[in-house]
Amino acid sequence: MAMASFIDRAASAASRVLTNFKMSVFEERLAAQVIGVAFDGAAVKSPEGSASLDIIIRLLSRLYPTIALRPLDAKARDHVPALELLAKSINPEIELAKIRKQVTVALVVGSSLPRTKCPTFFIGSDGWRAKLSSRGPVGSGASMNPFGAGAASCFAAANVFRMVFGEQLEQGGPDDIIDLSMLTYAQAIPEAGPALDGVDIGDTHLVGLGAIGNGAVWALARAAGLKGSLCLVDHEEIDLSNLQRYVLASQCHVGSPKVDLARAALADTALEVSTHRAKWDAYVNDRDNWGFERVAVALDNAPDRIAVQGALPKWVVNAWTQEIDLGVSRHGFDDGRACLACLYLPHGKIKDEDEKMAEELGMPEAKQEIRVLLQTNRPLDAGFVERVARAFDISSESLQEFVGQSIRSFHQRAICGGVVMRLTDGAQPVKAVVPMSFQSALAGIMLAADLVKHASGVLNVPTTSTRINLLRPLAAHLHDPKAKDTSGRCICADQDFLAAYRRKYEISYPN
Numbered sequence: 344m345a346m347a348s349f350i351d352r353a354a355s356a357a358s359r360v361l362t363n364f365k366m367s368v369f370e371e372r373l374a375a376q377v378i379g380v381a382f383d384g385a386a387v388k389s390p391e392g393s394a395s396l397d398i399i400i401r402l403l404s405r406l407y408p409t410i411a412l413r414p415l416d417a418k419a420r421d422h423v424p425a426l427e428l429l430a431k432s433i434n435p436e437i438e439l440a441k442i443r444k445q446v447t448v449a450l451v452v453g454s455s456l457p458r459t460k461c462p463t464f465f466i467g468s469d470g471w472r473a474k475l476s477s478r479g480p481v482g483s484g485a486s487m488n489p490f491g492a493g494a495a496s497c498f499a500a501a502n503v504f505r506m507v508f509g510e511q512l513e514q515g516g517p518d519d520i521i522d523l524s525m526l527t528y529a530q531a532i533p534e535a536g537p538a539l540d541g542v543d544i545g546d547t548h549l550v551g552l553g554a555i556g557n558g559a560v561w562a563l564a565r566a567a568g569l570k571g572s573l574c575l576v577d578h579e580e581i582d583l584s585n586l587q588r589y590v591l592a593s594q595c596h597v598g599s600p601k602v603d604l605a606r607a608a609l610a611d612t613a614l615e616v617s618t619h620r621a622k623w624d625a626y627v628n629d630r631d632n633w634g635f636e637r638v639a640v641a642l643d644n645a646p647d648r649i650a651v652q653g654a655l656p657k658w659v660v661n662a663w664t665q666e667i668d669l670g671v672s673r674h675g676f677d678d679g680r681a682c683l684a685c686l687y688l689p690h691g692k693i694k695d696e697d698e699k700m701a702e703e704l705g706m707p708e709a710k711q712e713i714r715v716l717l718q719t720n721r722p723l724d725a726g727f728v729e730r731v732a733r734a735f736d737i738s739s740e741s742l743q744e745f746v747g748q749s750i751r752s753f754h755q756r757a758i759c760g761g762v763v764m765r766l767t768d769g770a771q772p773v774k775a776v777v778p779m780s781f782q783s784a785l786a787g788i789m790l791a792a793d794l795v796k797h798a799s800g801v802l803n804v805p806t807t808s809t810r811i812n813l814l815r816p817l818a819a820h821l822h823d824p825k826a827k828d829t830s831g832r833c834i835c836a837d838q839d840f841l842a843a844y845r846r847k848y849e850i851s852y853p854n
């Protein structure tokens with residue numbers, strides 16, 4: 344049994360949501376868990392069941408050092424090697440336990456009712472409906488719709504996390520029953536919803552292939568029957584720390600461009616996929632056509648989101664994760680509702696990067712010096728690293744490996760990556776927000792779901808935004824009204840922008 348090589352990153356994420364976080368206690372608790380995943384032939388045979396199984400393994404393997412796969416019949420047994428391979432591709436050191444009695448929390452996919460002696464959650468789906476139950480099997484549907492199946496596994500992974508760390512969460516009890524339509528975000532409505540066959544996503548862009556983008560691509564890759572053009576835009580490469588929550592990423596992908604990972608995942612679909620390894624601004628500047636029929640936004644900061652809205656896409660869907668919750672918002676521009684920029688306009692003073700970094704490095708007085716280091720990208724000298732060590736009251740040898748690196752890389756690895764937190768056993772918590780894998784994955788699945796709904800004309804939700812908190816039982820109401828900005832500062836209040844939007848789409852995309 345061994346922790347994943349990116350466990351410090353996972354600990355950073357957990358330290359943001361767990362009270363009284365201590366690195367040593369966190370690891371001890373993880374080491375004591377054996378997460379069981381039981382499944383039957385019915386699960387393996389159903390596209391929805393196998394989608395649920397695929398993503399639950401992808402989520403669990405990123406955090407828990409020991410998993411016990413339990414096939415419930417011969418057909419399920421044949422499927423074990425593929426799931427083991429998947430788990431090992433994410434954490435090569437993961438222990439795949441064979442003995443049933445050790446299991447501390449169990450998940451079941453399929454129609455069978457295995458005997459378990461520990462808390463157990465049954466995962467299932469029916470088309471757009473995500474189902475989870477703590478009482479008995481809920482079964483998986485036969486459709487090629489991955490949205491209910493994928494969301495159900497995110498709910499299950501969240502419940503496992505809450506069972507393991509419940510004492511350190513406020514109101515972190517388990518769910519009893521979830522029956523949520525990913526079509527309407529209404530609950531307990533017994534309808535599978537329309538099929539996806541032949542849905543044409545037209546001219547769609549997906550901007551940002553981080554953790555949310557990974558969740559979206561996971562779902563689009565399994566939504567058989569989709570056609571149309573999907574243009575992927577992201578400038579970065581995969582870092583080891585990304586494995587903490589990128590559902591598509593394995594060890595072999597570290598160092599590869601994120602667009603390549605996404606394109607490979609979509610290889611078996613009928614979508615026409617193109618990739619652009621660039622930031623959105625650069626991509627837009629290089630493009631001849633300024634019409635954007637539909638843009639899915641999986642970016643992680645406000646300025647980049649405002650830049651996407653500034654390019655005036657005809658329609659935008661945006662997903663986000665924050666410390667506690669996650670969600671999705673949809674935006675026209677000329678429809679009287681909030682545009683994407685309305686939601687991300689800066690209110691009050693926004694801290695500059697140098698000021699934020701100086702605080703996170705424990706040296707607020709060194710803001711000027713850090714600004715210069717950011718501008719010049721100069722390698723850090725031993726003196727600087729020593730001062731950071733002193734600020735955190737840790738030995739300077741422990742940060743020696745970072746001498747010679749750029750300040751951004753030092754900050755990313757030592758602070759966000761959890762090195763300083765480990766050295767202080769959690770006494771110096773990570774200040775940057777790092778979501779848990781099941782939060783980012785669900786946000787991505789919701790992003791893809793709303794994109795597909797919009798393309799097929801069935802998007803019918805009463806509010807601009809929908810919000811889900813996975814750190815407590817599912818709330819009764821998920822709709823989140825978002826007001827349009829009323830200060831008059833937003834581009835959607837600007838007559839020139841409105842006129843440009845109207846001109847653009849009357850010509851390019853007649854309704």
Ligand SMILES: [Zn+2]
Pocket residue numbers: 681682683684685686828833834835836
């Ligand atoms: Zn606006």
